[in-house]
Amino acid sequence: MRAALLTLLLALAPSAAGGADAGQDAARSYRIETAGTTVEVEQGGEGKLVVAILPLQGTHVNAEAPLKIALSATPGLKLSRDLLGHKDAQDPAGIVQRFEVPFTATGTGPQEARARVEFFICSEQWCVKQARDVAVAVHVK
Numbered sequence: 357m358r359a360a361l362l363t364l365l366l367a368l369a370p371s372a373a374g375g376a377d378a379g380q381d382a383a384r385s386y387r388i389e390t391a392g393t394t395v396e397v398e399q400g401g402e403g404k405l406v407v408a409i410l411p412l413q414g415t416h417v418n419a420e421a422p423l424k425i426a427l428s429a430t431p432g433l434k435l436s437r438d439l440l441g442h443k444d445a446q447d448p449a450g451i452v453q454r455f456e457v458p459f460t461a462t463g464t465g466p467q468e469a470r471a472r473v474e475f476f477i478c479s480e481q482w483c484v485k486q487a488r489d490v491a492v493a494v495h496v497k
Contacts, residue, residue: 378481378482378484379484381479381482382415382477382479382482382484382486383486384412384413385411385412385413385415385477385479386409386410386411386412386415386417386477386486387409387410387412388407388408388409388410388473388488388490389406389407389408389410390405390406390407390408390490390492391406391408392404392406392408392456393405393406393469393492393494394459394494395492395493395494395495396494396495396497397461397494397495397496397497398461398496398497399461399462399463399464399496399497400460400461400462401460401461401496402458402459402460402461403458403459403460403461403494404456404457404458404459405427405435405456405457405459405469405471405492406454406455406456407425407454407455407457407471407473407490408452408453408454408455409452409453409454409473409475409477410452411451411452411477413479414479414480415477415478415479416451416477416478417453417475417476417477417478418475418476418477418478418483419442419448419449421475421476421483421485422441422474422475422476423441423442423453423474423475423476424439424440424441424472424473424474424475425439425440425441425444425455425471425472425473425474426438426439426471426472426474427439427440427457427469427470427471428469428470429459429467429468429469429470430463430467430468431462431463432461432462432463432464432465432467432496433459433460433461433462433463433467433468433469433494433496434459434460434462435457435458435459435469436457436458436459436460437457440455440457453475461494461496463496464496464497465495465496466493466494466495466496467493467494467495467496468491468492468493468494469491469492469494470489470490470491470492471489471490471491472487472488472489473486473487473488473489473490474486474487
């Protein structure tokens with residue numbers, strides 16, 4: 357059992373010799389996009405926050421490793437969820453991992469929706485944990 361766990365950890369971690377290269381390659385091998393997020397809404401109206409992980413260059417989001425998206429917002433936005441995982445993706449088996457979270461605009465003026473995205477991006481040679489912060493400005497009229 358311990359040998360299997362050690363093998364899994366070694367497979368997920370970049371090697372000591374190529375670790376820096378794998379980390380740099382991993383950081384360039386995907387984009388996080390928020391296209392489709394509601395950026396202007398009336399007070400009391402509803403919108404949605406969109407967060408999508410788009411693998412590039414033949415990479416993929418590891419479906420077996422943890423994926424966590426922690427959500428927060430300024431006081432004028434009320435998000436319907438504050439934590440997402442693999443099962444919350446629109447197409448959990450798809451290449452692009454896209455998440456949509458409804459929100460209600462409770463205040464007025466400039467607001468912000470934020471996401472802390474943690475996941476593993478993998479190629480055939482490496483699998484590296486990534487953590488990115490994303491913020492989207494929302495104007496509430």
